[in-house]
Amino acid sequence: MTKTNAPTMKDVAREAGVSLGTVSKVINGITVREEYKKKVEAAIASLHYEINTYARGLKTKKTGLVAVIIPNMLNPFFAAFTDYIEDALYKKGLKTMLCCSDGIPEKEIAYLNLTTQNKVDGIIALTYSDIGNFINPDIPIVVFDRFFENRNIPRVGSDNYNGSMMAIEKLLELGCRHPVYIRFHSIFPGESDKRKDGYLAACKKYHITPDFLDMEDCDNFIDMMKQFIDKHKKSDGSLSFDGVFCHTDYHGYLFKKLLQKEGYRVPEDVQLIGFDGIRKFGGAKEDLFVSSMCQPLPQLAAKCVEIITTEDRSMIPSLTLLPVTFEDGGTTQSLKKG
Structure with missing residues (x-):
């Protein structure tokens, strides 16, 4: 190998003291004796050999x-x-x-x-x-x-239906008597549509009159939220609802800001739960923006990758749902003990 040429597989084989076929097997993920694998990997690192993924893809019909x-x-x-x-x-x-x-x-x-x-x-x-x-x-x-x-x-998603049921049950458990639902949604159907179904089922189960704002995504959703709040103001200035379940954390955060701007305290006057589990600064241990039904993102991602890499696709289920969990993000009150 000259100083001006990039190292080749032959150079790696010479450096490692193994055959060209052994180098090829290591690069393509084919099992070889551990000592040979270590020698090849050391030679690749020493020579700064870069694997030609395009050429390997032509041979293996995989691009990685x-x-x-x-x-x-x-x-x-x-x-x-x-x-x-x-x-x-x-x-x-x-x-x-x-x-x-x-x-x-x-x-x-x-x-x-x-x-x-x-x-x-x-x-x-x-x-x-x-x-x-x-x-x-x-x-x-x-x-x-x-x-x-x-x-x-194949689809992967969270258990939106039961997650919504859990959200309403949590609001009731924390003292709410009239939880409302706020949703702005895509025109295309998806698993998240079942959040409304879960809300309505919870209302039926616990004898609550359904009360919701349910609209397609639009540019003036803030104004529509404000109108919803105004519509629910009583003569003394208080609100006719004391709990809010929002379709997403994003809408929950914006609804919370509107409530606070109108002079209502969250969670003292109105408790609020969102859906997704969005965290400040993105870290897994960071605080939530609002109390939320948190989607298990690491597990959802792992399941997507597992399905995409499964060789026998005939065994893949058409729908895989993972459970969500409630986490306090400061917009719900603590459960009173005793």
Whole structure:
């Protein structure tokens, strides 16, 4: 090897004192004796040999690359989900190709075409667009939350229905008598729609009159929240509701700010629970923005990666749901003892 040329597999074999075939096996993940594996890995590190993943992909028909399609990285839930996905893929020896679609269907379709051209080993998608007809049937895919009526694509999500039931039960347990529900949602169906179903079921079970703001995503949702608050003001200025369950932590945080701006104390006057488990600064041990039904993001990410890397896809369930847990984020009162 000259100083001007990049090291080759032959150089690695010579440095390690093994055959070229042994080097090839180590690089392609084929089992060899441990002592040979260590020699090859040491030679690769010593020579700064860079594995040609493209060439290896042509031979193995695997690129080691998985596309992750999300709406954006600004939303802390999407960012945290992506971080856990990347970590789970890395532990499997896979790399991440990140695609931020901004919720634009044409952009998502362009990314899907790109994944086909780049021969990715799989796609993990968190999408709010109707792209079911554009997914390559030859590429393994798993979708978080969403489902497409025209395709039987494996889905992973949280148990939104029971999570919502738990949220209402927690508000009642903490003394609320009239919990309302706030939801702004995508026009495309998904597992998260079951949060409203859970709220209505809880109302029926505990003989509560349903009271909710349920609208499609829009630009003036803040104004609509304000109108909802004004509509529920009584003559003495107090509110007719004392508990709020919000479809997401984001909307819960904004609703809390509106309540406080109107002079209502949270949680003394109104208790509030969101859904997702979004944390300040993103860390797993950081504080929540609001009390929340927390989605198990590390486990959800691991399940997505497990499904995308499963060889026998005939055994993959069409839907996998994981349980959520309640965590106090300062917008609910502590349970009184005694």
